[in-house]
Amino acid sequence: MKSRKITITILVDNQTHEGLHAEHGLAMWIEADGRRILFDTGQGAALASNAQALGVDLKDTDMLVLSHGHYDHTGGIPELLRQSGKVDVYCHSGVVQPRYAIREGRPKPIQMPTKAMAALDRLPSQRLHWIRQPTWLTEDIGITGFIPRGSNYEDTGGPFYLDPEGRYADPINDDLALWIRQDDELVVCVGCSHAGLVNTLNYIRDLNHGQRIRTVIGGFHLLDAGSERLERTISALTELEPETVIPCHCTGDNAVAMLRQTFGKAVLPGAAGMIFQF
Numbered sequence: 001m002k003s004r005k006i007t008i009t010i011l012v013d014n015q016t017h018e019g020l021h022a023e024h025g026l027a028m029w030i031e032a033d034g035r036r037i038l039f040d041t042g043q044g045a046a047l048a049s050n051a052q053a054l055g056v057d058l059k060d061t062d063m064l065v066l067s068h069g070h071y072d073h074t075g076g077i078p079e080l081l082r083q084s085g086k087v088d089v090y091c092h093s094g095v096v097q098p099r100y101a102i103r104e105g106r107p108k109p110i111q112m113p114t115k116a117m118a119a120l121d122r123l124p125s126q127r128l129h130w131i132r133q134p135t136w137l138t139e140d141i142g143i144t145g146f147i148p149r150g151s152n153y154e155d156t157g158g159p160f161y162l163d164p165e166g167r168y169a170d171p172i173n174d175d176l177a178l179w180i181r182q183d184d185e186l187v188v189c190v191g192c193s194h195a196g197l198v199n200t201l202n203y204i205r206d207l208n209h210g211q212r213i214r215t216v217i218g219g220f221h222l223l224d225a226g227s228e229r230l231e232r233t234i235s236a237l238t239e240l241e242p243e244t245v246i247p248c249h250c251t252g253d254n255a256v257a258m259l260r261q262t263f264g265k266a267v268l269p270g271a272a273g274m275i276f277q278f
């Protein structure tokens with residue numbers, strides 16, 4: 001029997017179609033296996049208006065999944081929880097911690113905004129699910145929890161630290177990804193791929209007995225990647241033979257151009273307002 005249809009709408013992205021709000025952030029609306037899942041929330045300013053313009057009613061949200069704790073994925077939590085009814089939230093416990101990006105000696109706080117942490121704190125404890133290990137949300141939808149770092153050429157992709165002085169590197173262990181199974185193939189959603197895109201995809205494939213990853217959508221965080229990492233990432237992707245690659249958010253222009261060179265029309269650069277049906 002053919003599995004039910006999957007629809008993914010990009011609600012928030014750095015790029016957008018006319019009439020929608022663009023921001024540095026990511027949020028995707030996933031309709032699959034009878035559930036409506038918000039995967040990340042963007043920074044907050046774009047979520048509600050873009051959802052409304054796209055005919056997505058946030059009050060229908062069954063589950064909120066947070067890919068990791070950066071502000072550009074979690075700032076919309078208060079708005080989502082204000083609009084939605086009984087939503088279950090799934091995230092790694094590491095999403096709530098101070099963290100910084102330090103560039104040219106200047107620390108920028110990039111943690112989950114205080115209001116978002118407070119909104120999570122107000123949730124009844126049975127609706128807040130701290131995830132460390134692979135977890136099935138439904139029969140066909142899973143999330144990874146912590147993603148093992150197997151490749152030797154992928155790091156977090158940026159100057160991330162747990163302290164403003166830069167003494168303690170932030171390994172972003174809270175980074176997780178989601179997969180949806182359909183007809184023994186997988187559609188994978190990633191937030192920023194801070195665990196490494198190849199680490200993430202290999203782990204999900206291993207968790208699913210080697211099933212083919214047909215589509216990957218989300219931020220690949222390759223904007224600071226050197227040529228060796230880019231080349232090895234693309235060669236690993238080539239081995240996976242995906243049908244569609246949808247780079248969004250923090251993938252980086254250079255990486256998108258290289259992906260297009262390799263995969264041609266299979267690469268569809270993402271933007272808020274795009275709707276994919278599988």
Ligand SMILES: [Fe+2]
Pocket residue numbers: 025026070072073191192219249250
């Ligand atoms: Fe991000």
Ligand SMILES: [Fe+2]
Pocket residue numbers: 068070192194
């Ligand atoms: Fe991030």
